[in-house]
Amino acid sequence: MTRSNDVRAELPAAQGPWRDSLGNASIRAAQVLLLLVLGVVAVYALIQVRLVVIPMLLAIILAAAIGPFVNWLRRKGWGPSMATTAAFLLLLLLFGGLITGIVFAVVGQAGQLVSSATEGFDKLYAFAQNGPIPIDDAQIQQARDSAIDFATSSTASSGAISGLSAAGNFFAGGLLMVVILFFFLKDGEKIWAFMLRAFKGKRLVKARRVGYSSMAVLGGYVRGTAIVALVDSVFIGAALLVLGVPLALPLAAIVFIGAFIPLVGATLAGVLAALIALVANGPFVALIVIIVVIVVNQLEGNFLQPVVMGRTLQVHALVILFALTAGTILAGIIGAILSVPVAAVIWAAIKAWNGEKDENITQEEIEEAEVQTALDETGHGLSSTPPEEQEAKKAAAMSAADDADERRSLQERTVEGLDDDTDDDLPTGPAGAADTDGTDGTVGRHGGSSPVAR
Numbered sequence: 001m002t003r004s005n006d007v008r009a010e011l012p013a014a015q016g017p018w019r020d021s022l023g024n025a026s027i028r029a030a031q032v033l034l035l036l037v038l039g040v041v042a043v044y045a046l047i048q049v050r051l052v053v054i055p056m057l058l059a060i061i062l063a064a065a066i067g068p069f070v071n072w073l074r075r076k077g078w079g080p081s082m083a084t085t086a087a088f089l090l091l092l093l094l095f096g097g098l099i100t101g102i103v104f105a106v107v108g109q110a111g112q113l114v115s116s117a118t119e120g121f122d123k124l125y126a127f128a129q130n131g132p133i134p135i136d137d138a139q140i141q142q143a144r145d146s147a148i149d150f151a152t153s154s155t156a157s158s159g160a161i162s163g164l165s166a167a168g169n170f171f172a173g174g175l176l177m178v179v180i181l182f183f184f185l186k187d188g189e190k191i192w193a194f195m196l197r198a199f200k201g202k203r204l205v206k207a208r209r210v211g212y213s214s215m216a217v218l219g220g221y222v223r224g225t226a227i228v229a230l231v232d233s234v235f236i237g238a239a240l241l242v243l244g245v246p247l248a249l250p251l252a253a254i255v256f257i258g259a260f261i262p263l264v265g266a267t268l269a270g271v272l273a274a275l276i277a278l279v280a281n282g283p284f285v286a287l288i289v290i291i292v293v294i295v296v297n298q299l300e301g302n303f304l305q306p307v308v309m310g311r312t313l314q315v316h317a318l319v320i321l322f323a324l325t326a327g328t329i330l331a332g333i334i335g336a337i338l339s340v341p342v343a344a345v346i347w348a349a350i351k352a353w354n355g356e357k358d359e360n361i362t363q364e365e366i367e368e369a370e371v372q373t374a375l376d377e378t379g380h381g382l383s384s385t386p387p388e389e390q391e392a393k394k395a396a397a398m399s400a401a402d403d404a405d406e407r408r409s410l411q412e413r414t415v416e417g418l419d420d421d422t423d424d425d426l427p428t429g430p431a432g433a434a435d436t437d438g439t440d441g442t443v444g445r446h447g448g449s450s451p452v453a454r
Contacts, residue, residue: 063184204370232300245281246276255273262324262340
């Protein structure tokens with residue numbers, strides 16, 4: 001018998017169509033295709049509700065940047081609502097002042113810009129006629145007529161209507177973002193604790209690490225990029241003011257916004273400033289503007305970003321380029337702004353989840369994560385608690401958890417004892433069955449004096 005088993009063990013296993021190397025490769029290819037299909041379906045579903053998804057992503061980014069300020073106010077004794085309101089008022093003053101300055105600058109310099117644009121167009125027209133590649137008047141007139149026909153066509157009208165619809169969606173999304181941001185800042189700890197209910201034990205520890213790492217990367221990226229963008233806009237805006245280029249303040253604001261699009265944003269904003277300088281002030285001033293933009297971008301890339309942002313954005317430039325392209329295709333300018341921080345957060349979350357093996361997580365870390373989650377559920381987590389009160393809060397939470405465990409174990413022991421002694425302790429009725437309603441004055445299984453009820 002033993003010999004026959006040995007003979008069977010030495011025989012080669014049966015080879016089926018899915019057991020060779022090609023079959024294994026086919027199975028793996030099918031798995032990859034399934035994941036790609038699931039990803040495409042998820043992206044398509046998110047695009048269909050982008051009016052909700054984009055404001056939520058923007059609110060998360062702003063909450064990551066503003067949250068430390070709100071928590072600092074709460075550690076100073078401010079309530080959640082008052083601290084959030086103060087942060088909102090500060091943002092309103094900042095953005096309101098910036099928008100007001102831009103509007104007044106555009107209104108005050110609109111006439112000068114129109115006259116400069118007319119003069120620049122005349123110069124461009126003369127250069128086209130007398131340049132190295134002369135263009136006759138018929139071709140110029142044909143191009144002009146084509147532009148006029150497009151502006152007065154139904155295509156332009158439908159574009160204007162779609163523009164109005166986009167403006168309505170923009171204001172609706174902005175209002176939704178403000179509401180979501182308010183609740184993220186006010187009840188962020190409760191929302192975070194609610195999301196962590198799906199995790200227990202060691203996975204709770206890893207989930208909390210993922211959350212902290214992701215928010216740290218996101219907040220550091222937003223604050224670092226804002227500092228870099230502010231420096232770029234100040235230097236370029238000052239150069240535009242000194243050179244007398246019209247709309248210096250709006251152009252500086254565009255530079256600030258463009259800096260949030262890595263690799264290409266600041267460059268495109270500088271090109272726009274150079275074009276306006278070319279139209280309004282001539283080629284010499286435009287050349288100086290280009291030189292200033294190049295110098296500022298070099299200082300930003302080689303000195304300012306490494307110092308301010310450090311190792312916050314640990315993503316290769318090629319990944320950034322792919323993320324920018326995908327985000328721009330899916331959601332335009334907003335997608336280009338959101339794509340890079342989202343990619344950085346996803347990479348940080350993956351590294352945080354896989355950074356430590358499950359067997360290396362100790363019981364003390366699990367208990368610490370459970371205590372912190374319990375405090376977050378109350379809306380008074382450690383991040384918003386003064387340092388001198390944190391130990392007392394942790395001790396109170398641990399004591400409450402121990403009491404809850406004791407009550408749970410006592411209840412389980414009571415129920416087990418009741419189940420074991422049911423047939424012996426419960427009185428029987430005339431038919432010999434257990435009296436479970438307690439109507440005869442005795443204690444029934446579900447009567448008011450049962451151990452479970454107590």
